[in-house]
Amino acid sequence: MRDFDTIFKSELDKLHSEGRYRVFAELVRHCGRFPRAKRLTAGGEQDVTVWCSNDYLGMGQHPKVIEAMKDAIDHCGAGAGGTRNISGTNYCHVLLEEELADLHGKEAALIFTSGYVSNWAALGTLGARIPGLIIFSDALNHASMIEGIRYAKCDRVIWKHNDVADLEAKLSAADPKAPKLIAFESVYSMDGDIAPMKEICDLADKYGAMTYLDEVHAVGMYGPRGGGIAEREGLMDRITVIEGTLAKAFGVMGGYIAASAALCDFIRSFASGFIFTTALPPALAAGSLESIRHLKASQIERVRHRERVRKVRSLLDQRGIPHMPNPSHIVPVMVGDAAKCKWISDLLLDDFGIYLQPINYPTVPKKTERLRITPTPLHSDADIEHLAEALHSLWSHCALARNVA
Numbered sequence: 001m002r003d004f005d006t007i008f009k010s011e012l013d014k015l016h017s018e019g020r021y022r023v024f025a026e027l028v029r030h031c032g033r034f035p036r037a038k039r040l041t042a043g044g045e046q047d048v049t050v051w052c053s054n055d056y057l058g059m060g061q062h063p064k065v066i067e068a069m070k071d072a073i074d075h076c077g078a079g080a081g082g083t084r085n086i087s088g089t090n091y092c093h094v095l096l097e098e099e100l101a102d103l104h105g106k107e108a109a110l111i112f113t114s115g116y117v118s119n120w121a122a123l124g125t126l127g128a129r130i131p132g133l134i135i136f137s138d139a140l141n142h143a144s145m146i147e148g149i150r151y152a153k154c155d156r157v158i159w160k161h162n163d164v165a166d167l168e169a170k171l172s173a174a175d176p177k178a179p180k181l182i183a184f185e186s187v188y189s190m191d192g193d194i195a196p197m198k199e200i201c202d203l204a205d206k207y208g209a210m211t212y213l214d215e216v217h218a219v220g221m222y223g224p225r226g227g228g229i230a231e232r233e234g235l236m237d238r239i240t241v242i243e244g245t246l247a248k249a250f251g252v253m254g255g256y257i258a259a260s261a262a263l264c265d266f267i268r269s270f271a272s273g274f275i276f277t278t279a280l281p282p283a284l285a286a287g288s289l290e291s292i293r294h295l296k297a298s299q300i301e302r303v304r305h306r307e308r309v310r311k312v313r314s315l316l317d318q319r320g321i322p323h324m325p326n327p328s329h330i331v332p333v334m335v336g337d338a339a340k341c342k343w344i345s346d347l348l349l350d351d352f353g354i355y356l357q358p359i360n361y362p363t364v365p366k367k368t369e370r371l372r373i374t375p376t377p378l379h380s381d382a383d384i385e386h387l388a389e390a391l392h393s394l395w396s397h398c399a400l401a402r403n404v405a
C-alpha cells in the first residue's frame with residue numbers, strides 16, 4: 001500500500017516554504033457587537049476587532065434580519081427538505097427571487113446556494129449549452145467564473161483587465177457569426193477598482209455580445225437601492241445577466257443571477273449546480289429578503305460606510321501608509337512580500353487585537369501581497385485611530401516604504 005499521506009505532506013511543505021500556508025483565525029462573532037469578536041487560541045481567548053470582514057455593512061447582525069430568520073425557523077423548520085424540483089421550493093425562495101428581480105430591474109432571478117455556485121453554474125451552463133459560444137473573460141475574474149468557463153469547455157478569450165481596447169481587439173478578431181458573451185465584475189475584490197461598464201456595454205452592442213456581470217462586491221452597497229454599480233450608472237438594462245451574493249453586504253448566505261425570464265428558466269432547467277442540490281434553507285432566504293428590503297430603502301448604512309472608508313484612508317495618508325487608490329470601499333494596504341505580510345498580520349493580531357488577514361498568492365499576484373482593509377459603518381473613530389497607529393508603528397518596525405506627504 002502506498003503512503004499517500006507523503007504526497008499530501010510534500011505538497012503542503014511547499015506552501016509552508018513559500019510562506020503561503022493558510023492558517024485560520026478561530027473567531028466567535030458577538031451578535032450586536034460586530035466588528036468585535038473573540039479569538040480562540042491554544043493559549044486562551046482574546047478580544048479582537050475584525051477589519052477584514054465581507055459583512056460590509058454589518059447586516060449579519062441587523063435585528064430585522066435576525067428576527068426574520070428566527071421567524072422562518074419557527075414557521076418552516078431548519079432545512080428546505082429537498083432540491084427545488086423535489087419538495088424543496090418554499091414560498092421564501094419565491095419571494096426572494098421576486099425581490100431580486102425587482103432590485104436589478106429584470107424579469108426574473110434564480111437563487112443558488114452560494115455566489116460561487118451561481119457563477120459556476122450559470123457560466124458553465126451558458127458556455128456548454130449555447131453552440132459555438134465564445135466567452136470573453138476579464139483577466140482578473142473571480143475563481144468561480146473561471147471554473148464555470150472551464151467546466152463549459154467552450155472557446156474562451158482572456159482580455160486584459162479593465163482594458164476596453166484589448167477587449168475590442170479580441171472581439172473584432174473573433175468570428176463575427178459566433179455568439180459571444182463578455183464576463184466581468186463591477187468592483188474587483190482585491191484591488192477595489194471598478195470596470196468601465198458603459199464602454200464594455202457599448203462594445204457588447206457593437207459586436208452583438210451578451211454581458212455577464214459579477215456584482216458580488218457591489219450589491220447592497222452602491223446605487224440608490226443597493227442594486228450595485230450597474231444601478232448607480234443607470235446601466236442595468238444593458239447587462240444581460242447580473243450575478244450577486246447574499247453573503248457579503250446582505251450579510252447572510254446564498255447567490256443568484258437576475259436576467260430575462262427565458263434565461264433564468266434556461267439555467268433552472270439545465271444547470272447541474274442548480275438542479276442536483278438541496279435548496280437554500282428557508283431561514284437564509286427569509287433573512288436575505290429582509291436585508292435586501294431594508295437596504296433598498298435605507299441610505300444610513302451606505303452613507304456612514306462611505307464616510308468611514310474616507311476616514312480610514314485619510315488617517316493612513318497622514319502616516320504615509322501606502323494604500324492602493326481606487327474608487328470603491330476596499331482599502332488595500334500594499335506590503336509586497338508574503339513573509340512580511342504574514343508577519344505584520346500576526347503582530348497586528350497578537351499585539352494590537354486587530355484582525356487583518358494577509359492576502360497572498362494565488363489570491364493576488366506574487367510581490368503584491370497586501371492587507372485588505374474593509375471598513376464598516378460599525379467601526380468607531382477610536383477603532384480607526386487604533387488601526388492607523390498600529391500600522392504606523394509596524395511600518396517603522398519593519399522599515400517598510402512610506403509615501404512622502
Ligand SMILES: *Cc1c(COP(=O)(O)O)cnc(C)c1O
Pocket residue numbers: 114115116117119142144185189214216217245246247254255
Ligand atoms: C466572494 C465572491 C464570489 C462568491 O460568492 P460567495 O457567495 O461567497 O460564494 C463570487 N465572485 C466574487 C468576485 C467574489 O469575491
